[in-house]
Amino acid sequence: KVLQILGKSYKKNFVFGKEPEKTAEPEAAPAAPAVKEQQAQPQRPQPAAKKAKGKEKSKKKHSGAGEAETRPPIITVMGHVDHGKTTLLDNIRKTHVTEKEAGGITQHIGASRVEYNGNTLVFLDTPGHEAFTSMRARGAQVTDIAILVVAADDGIKPQTIEALNHAKAAGVPIVVAVNKMDKPEAKPERVRQQLSDYGLVPEEWGGDTIMVDVAAKQGLHVDDLLEMLLIVAEMQELKADPKAAPTGTVIEANLDKGKGPVATVIVQEGTLHRGDIIHTGTAWGKIRAMIDDKGNNVNSAGPSMPVEILGLENVPQPGEKFTTLSTEREARDLISQSEFERRETDQSKAKRLTLEELYEKMQTEEIPQLRIVLKTDVQGSLEAFHSSLMKMSTNAVSVNIVHEGVGRISESDVMLASASNAIIIGFNVRPDSNAKKIAENEGVQIRLYQVIYDMLDDVKAAMEGMLAPEL
Ligand code: GDP
Numbered sequence: 001k002v003l004q005i006l007g008k009s010y011k012k013n014f015v016f017g018k019e020p021e022k023t024a025e026p027e028a029a030p031a032a033p034a035v036k037e038q039q040a041q042p043q044r045p046q047p048a049a050k051k052a053k054g055k056e057k058s059k060k061k062h063s064g065a066g067e068a069e070t071r072p073p074i075i076t077v078m079g080h081v082d083h084g085k086t087t088l089l090d091n092i093r094k095t096h097v098t099e100k101e102a103g104g105i106t107q108h109i110g111a112s113r114v115e116y117n118g119n120t121l122v123f124l125d126t127p128g129h130e131a132f133t134s135m136r137a138r139g140a141q142v143t144d145i146a147i148l149v150v151a152a153d154d155g156i157k158p159q160t161i162e163a164l165n166h167a168k169a170a171g172v173p174i175v176v177a178v179n180k181m182d183k184p185e186a187k188p189e190r191v192r193q194q195l196s197d198y199g200l201v202p203e204e205w206g207g208d209t210i211m212v213d214v215a216a217k218q219g220l221h222v223d224d225l226l227e228m229l230l231i232v233a234e235m236q237e238l239k240a241d242p243k244a245a246p247t248g249t250v251i252e253a254n255l256d257k258g259k260g261p262v263a264t265v266i267v268q269e270g271t272l273h274r275g276d277i278i279h280t281g282t283a284w285g286k287i288r289a290m291i292d293d294k295g296n297n298v299n300s301a302g303p304s305m306p307v308e309i310l311g312l313e314n315v316p317q318p319g320e321k322f323t324t325l326s327t328e329r330e331a332r333d334l335i336s337q338s339e340f341e342r343r344e345t346d347q348s349k350a351k352r353l354t355l356e357e358l359y360e361k362m363q364t365e366e367i368p369q370l371r372i373v374l375k376t377d378v379q380g381s382l383e384a385f386h387s388s389l390m391k392m393s394t395n396a397v398s399v400n401i402v403h404e405g406v407g408r409i410s411e412s413d414v415m416l417a418s419a420s421n422a423i424i425i426g427f428n429v430r431p432d433s434n435a436k437k438i439a440e441n442e443g444v445q446i447r448l449y450q451v452i453y454d455m456l457d458d459v460k461a462a463m464e465g466m467l468a469p470e471l
Helices: 002-009 048-053 085-095 129-137 158-170 188-197 222-236 328-349 355-362 379-391 411-420 433-442 452-467
Strands: 059-061 067-070 074-079 111-116 119-124 145-151 174-179 210-213 247-256 260-269 277-279 284-291 306-312 321-325 369-376 398-406 423-427 446-449
Touching: 074 085, 074 129, 074 158, 085 111, 085 119, 085 145, 085 174, 085 222, 111 222, 111 306, 119 222, 129 158, 129 411, 145 158, 145 222, 158 174, 158 398, 158 411, 174 188, 174 222, 188 210, 210 222, 277 328, 284 328, 321 328, 369 379, 369 411, 369 452, 379 398, 379 423, 379 452, 398 411, 411 423, 411 433, 423 452, 433 446, 446 452
Parallel strands: 074 119, 074 145, 145 174, 174 210, 369 398, 369 423, 423 446
Antiparallel strands: 059 067, 111 119, 247 260, 247 321, 260 306, 277 284, 277 321, 284 306
């Protein structure tokens, strides 16, 4: 949504091989009506370079303890296999470490900070939408912006579409990196055309999506990509209060032979300190040491900062939120309490997303939505199902196909359905065994059909159920 405004007001055309104008001024943005702070109405964008020099961090009153300050964006790289996600991340990390750190070894803690033009950006080290969506299924969203990498010589592929649907379902703005532009067979216009068919229309065509032509391997125009990311971040007005009670999300965790339980967390509010007692739902501990992404020991970590923490009593799960507590006693009590609650919810979880009961969840939405992940055996039936389903939308209940594709129902489909409160509809396809197991664990319903009318009848009944008055 942010990008819709961004695209209109900040047009910047990149011609591959040419230096982009560094001083492009945004076109006049329509006068924005006065809005409440919580609505997060994006302001007129400013070129990132301007902000870089000044130290005028925008500050706003915040309901928390202190003041909300601008925080760095957290970025995930997504896209089809071999389109250059890892190469792009490596290039960004190698090129944009500060002088002081240049000789140092970058330590893998699960996320890296890079500096560009005096601004910080945080990149999650694991590319792909799988980790992104499984964290979201656990209720955590750390990503602010998704980079969708598409190789210009290959065009969009099934995982490109999967990635863009996962990002869209999460409401995360997408910036497209059209990669491998050094290749003679690169066809960036074709990529733009293909993405337009999926609703990502490049801003130079009047759409809302920023697309930057790059060659990750050679590092060409990667700076332009970073600049665009900073502009999108600025539009989002990402803020956090460094003085608030510290909270954040576990992004990686494992048991290290020497160090014991080790977890990387990203701080989302407040500032985490060495010595704090931290609690994640399944794990707790007193922070003995914190290590940043450059391998330095640090005493504190503020908003958007990833740190590896030592001193936990046990290993937490990625996607868990952390909070801090004042005594170890409190932490222990909470752990046993949450274990009890988990056992309770595990028993009721299987019912969570049955088609018949979905409507309960939907009552809270303005226009209830029946969200669907659709998988079919062949492209022809995908199209037929798609149009039949879309025709079923009414003014009272809308059908929202969050993802569709040809092939077996995969783990990724199930995680997306779980994260989006969707059901999965399969036509002449089955879930693979892994997907089936996860669907059971996550309480995601999979409905399999061989006859289109059976499916339509069920969906109709479900939609009517969603509208039924409560008795
Ligand atoms: P991933 O699977 O998306 O992480 O893709 P990788 O980063 O592993 O890249 C796949 C292959 O494409 C590797 O052999 C890279 O060297 C190559 N590659 C990545 N970016 C570029 C590029 O900009 N130009 C060219 N010619 N090759 C690239």
